[in-house]
Amino acid sequence: MKTLVCMGDSLTEGADIPVGHTWPSLVSNALEVDVINCGIGGDTTAGMLARFYPEVVGKMPAFVLIMGGTNDLWWGLELNTVLGNLFSMVVQARHHGIAPVMGLPLPVNVPAARAADFSPPLEGYDRFTKKMDALLEALVFHATKSEVALIDLHRPFLSDKGQILDDLFLPDGLHPNPSGHQTVASTICDSFRQWFYFHT
Numbered sequence: 001m002k003t004l005v006c007m008g009d010s011l012t013e014g015a016d017i018p019v020g021h022t023w024p025s026l027v028s029n030a031l032e033v034d035v036i037n038c039g040i041g042g043d044t045t046a047g048m049l050a051r052f053y054p055e056v057v058g059k060m061p062a063f064v065l066i067m068g069g070t071n072d073l074w075w076g077l078e079l080n081t082v083l084g085n086l087f088s089m090v091v092q093a094r095h096h097g098i099a100p101v102m103g104l105p106l107p108v109n110v111p112a113a114r115a116a117d118f119s120p121p122l123e124g125y126d127r128f129t130k131k132m133d134a135l136l137e138a139l140v141f142h143a144t145k146s147e148v149a150l151i152d153l154h155r156p157f158l159s160d161k162g163q164i165l166d167d168l169f170l171p172d173g174l175h176p177n178p179s180g181h182q183t184v185a186s187t188i189c190d191s192f193r194q195w196f197y198f199h200t
Helices: 023-031 045-050 070-074 079-095 110-115 125-145 178-196
Strands: 003-008 034-039 063-067 099-103 149-151
Touching (some): 023 034, 023 178, 063 079, 070 079, 079 099, 099 178, 110 125, 149 178
Parallel strands (some): 063 099
């Protein structure tokens, strides 16, 4: 059985969702692939990069799905730092014969997040949103130039008019609810079946 490691933050870990209902678990069941969830809530891309070798390379999976950057931008880190960390993981994966897949981070439901009881982005929500848009654009550009498989996990959480789909998020506005996890899993499975010839 092939192995997929999912490297990320709380969006991957599955904040407040039972383990069997997180998108990595759903992907494992749907594709009949061994999925290792290496998401850690609150982690930045620097943290992900620091643990990439032991948690990914050390397991020598067939694939690694990398999704991060939201926490970096939350703390006001620069876009180039985020991109450098993410694509350093891509380089490491390829060097060791692991197929890298980049996931575009989910959007943030800003009105719900504003109402939640936690610290806002260091630079404010408006600046955070602009930097997130820039990160998405840069990820698409560099993934295309580097021929890295890219899964858009951002767009499925928006309506045709670009509005946040509230019913896919937990009340905190940051994390997907069970329906959101199903949306992520379905999107990933469709891409893997297309690219890597999974027929389950």
